[in-house]
Amino acid sequence: MAEVLVLVDHVDGAVRKPTLELLTLARRLGEPVAVHLGRGVEEAAPVLAGHGATRILAADASEFADYHVVPQVDALEAAARAVNPAAVLLPSGGEGKEIAARLALRLGSGIITDAVDIEAGEQGPVATQSAFAAAFTTRSRITRGTPVITVKPNSAPVEAAPAPGIVEALGVTFGAQARGTKVVARITREAAGRPELTEAAIVVAGGRGVSGAENFALIETLADSLGAAVGASRAAVDAGWYPHSNQVGQTGKSVSPQLYVANGISGAIQHRAGMQTSKTIVAVNTDPEAPIFELSDYGVVGDLFQVIPQLTEEIKARRG
Known part of the structure; x- marks a missing residue:
C-alpha cells in the first residue's frame, strides 16, 4: 500500500490535534508515515502510533528551533525523496502553507491549500475546498508530481487506529538557505485557559x-x-x-x-x-x-x- 507523509505539528513532543486529524485523512489514502522534527519524539511516538502512524521518521537538530521554515522544508524534502509518498499532508496555517509551497516547488509538484476534506481517487487524492469566501465548494486533484495538501483544522475526526509506529532516524542535509532567517527571541503568550x-x-x-x-x-x-x-x-x-x-x-x-x-x-x-x-x-x-x-x-x-x-x-x- 502507498505511504502518505504527515508533518507532525507539536510542542516539544506534545502532538497538536490537527496532526491527529491529518492521520485520519492519510489512512484514506494509504499508510500514514509521520515526520517528527525537533525534540520530543519519545513523547509523541505513542500518540502518533495510536492514531495510525505505521512509521515515524524523526530528526532533531538545533536548526529546527533556531531558524525559520527552511530547515523543516529540507527535512520534509528528504522524507519525500526517501519514501516516494502518494501525498504529503500538512496542517493549514501560516507556517504550514509556507512549508508546503516551498516543498511543492522543490519537488516540482502541485499544491492545494486549505482543504476541508480529502478522499482517494482513481488518479490520486481528491481535495475539497471552499472557494470565493466559501461561496462555492470545489473538488480538485493535483496532476503533476507528489500531491502536497494543507488541511484546515476540524476538517476530520480524530480516530484511534493502533499501528506499529516504528521510529526511524531521518537523515537531513541542510542547504545554504536553512540559516537565512534566524529566530532571535520568543515571547510566551499568556494562556487564557481557552482552546486555540x-x-x-x-x-x-x-x-x-x-x-x-x-x-x-x-x-x-x-x-x-x-x-x-x-x-x-x-x-x-x-x-x-x-x-x-x-x-x-x-x-x-x-x-x-x-x-x-x-x-x-x-x-x-x-x-x-x-x-x-x-x-x-x-x-x-x-x-x-x-x-x-x-x-x-x-x-x-x-x-x-x-x-x-x-x-x-x-x-x-x-x-x-
Whole structure:
C-alpha cells in the first residue's frame, strides 16, 4: 500500500490535534508515515502510533528551533525523496502553507491549500475546498508530481487506529538557505485557559453589536460555559475592543468549528470568509435582515445583552 507523509505539528513532543486529524485523512489514502522534527519524539511516538502512524521518521537538530521554515522544508524534502509518498499532508496555517509551497516547488509538484476534506481517487487524492469566501465548494486533484495538501483544522475526526509506529532516524542535509532567517527571541503568550481559536470545536464570537470592549466579558462568559474559543469580527477588532489575534475573517483567522455562535455580527462577506465552513452556525442579532441569518442554521432575532446571559445560565444549569 502507498505511504502518505504527515508533518507532525507539536510542542516539544506534545502532538497538536490537527496532526491527529491529518492521520485520519492519510489512512484514506494509504499508510500514514509521520515526520517528527525537533525534540520530543519519545513523547509523541505513542500518540502518533495510536492514531495510525505505521512509521515515524524523526530528526532533531538545533536548526529546527533556531531558524525559520527552511530547515523543516529540507527535512520534509528528504522524507519525500526517501519514501516516494502518494501525498504529503500538512496542517493549514501560516507556517504550514509556507512549508508546503516551498516543498511543492522543490519537488516540482502541485499544491492545494486549505482543504476541508480529502478522499482517494482513481488518479490520486481528491481535495475539497471552499472557494470565493466559501461561496462555492470545489473538488480538485493535483496532476503533476507528489500531491502536497494543507488541511484546515476540524476538517476530520480524530480516530484511534493502533499501528506499529516504528521510529526511524531521518537523515537531513541542510542547504545554504536553512540559516537565512534566524529566530532571535520568543515571547510566551499568556494562556487564557481557552482552546486555540483555529482548532476549537466551538467558537463564540462578538461583533459591532457588542458595543464596547467591556461588554466582551459577556462573550467570554458564554464561551467559558461551552469550553469554547473567543472570536471577534473585524469591526470589533478595528475598534480596539478585542485583540487582532482573535479576529475571524478574510483578514483574520479562518475557523471551521463544529459550532459557531455569532453575536452582534452582521455577516459581511469579510467575516463570512473566515467562518462559513463551520458545521453549525447560530446567530444572535437585532436586525432580522442581517446577512448572517442567510447562512445560519439557527437564529435569534433579539438583543444579545438579554439573550446571552439567559443562554449562559441555561447552559450552566444543564451542565450542573
